[in-house]
Amino acid sequence: MTMILLVDDDKGLVNLVFQSLIFEKYLCEIAYDGAEARRKLADPVFDFIILDWQLPDATGPELLQEYRAAGGAAPVLMLTGKNSVEDKEMGLDSGADDYLTKPFSVKELTARIRALLRRPQEVQDNQLRAGDLVVDPKNRKVSLAGQAIVLLPKEFQLLEFMMRHPNCVFSTEELLNRVWSSESESTLEATKSTMKRLRKKLDPEAIYIHTKHGVGFIFQTENKT
Numbered sequence: 001m002t003m004i005l006l007v008d009d010d011k012g013l014v015n016l017v018f019q020s021l022i023f024e025k026y027l028c029e030i031a032y033d034g035a036e037a038r039r040k041l042a043d044p045v046f047d048f049i050i051l052d053w054q055l056p057d058a059t060g061p062e063l064l065q066e067y068r069a070a071g072g073a074a075p076v077l078m079l080t081g082k083n084s085v086e087d088k089e090m091g092l093d094s095g096a097d098d099y100l101t102k103p104f105s106v107k108e109l110t111a112r113i114r115a116l117l118r119r120p121q122e123v124q125d126n127q128l129r130a131g132d133l134v135v136d137p138k139n140r141k142v143s144l145a146g147q148a149i150v151l152l153p154k155e156f157q158l159l160e161f162m163m164r165h166p167n168c169v170f171s172t173e174e175l176l177n178r179v180w181s182s183e184s185e186s187t188l189e190a191t192k193s194t195m196k197r198l199r200k201k202l203d204p205e206a207i208y209i210h211t212k213h214g215v216g217f218i219f220q221t222e223n224k225t
Contacts, residue, residue, distance in 0.1 A: 007052055118167075
């Protein structure tokens with residue numbers, strides 16, 4: 001069974017989430033502060049982590065950076081009351097796989113857990129995989145059904161970013177800030193053009209990259225019904 005670590009100091013929220021996770025047949029342990037979270041994060045038993053942004057003695061991004069630096073690879077869903085693009089960037093940069101703003105629906109929480117547990121897994125050679133698509137970040141190579149796909153540098157960076165954050169919707173502005181963050185002259189049109197080229201080369205039938213009209217783009221690994 002999937003073992004989840006829930007880290008939050010709001011005991012009312014923790015109780016609600018804990019009961020929902022147990023109902024969904026997950027195993028769950030709780031940490032109410034940073035010190036307790038650090039002790040439990042050192043144990044590789046956890047398959048998934050739900051981490052609050054602000055704890056009495058630590059911040060979620062701080063704990064997450066320590067966890068990733070120590071080799072922790074479990075998917076992490078960050079809970080926060082912050083909702084600006086800058087805050088979302090900080091959470092993702094610290095190693096979060098997804099980001100849920102309070103207040104939230106428990107149904108949405110459990111849906112996101114299921115989605116993240118189905119995400120493309122990094123294997124020992126650090127390749128990213130989703131179906132027939134394989135991305136090798138170290139050697140900057142992409143293949144689809146065994147056939148090499150040649151991508152321009154920004155196309156590759158955009159694909160790698162989306163595969164590392166599967167089933168998450170990003171607006172064009174968010175992609176601009178995340179993938180072109182160091183290039184002050186980049187524009188929304190450049191981002192859109194790169195996405196268009198990437199989809200034409202890699203995914204003309206929209207198997208992986210989907211448009212959420214009026215919202216943004218998503219690299220989808222869940223089966224559509």
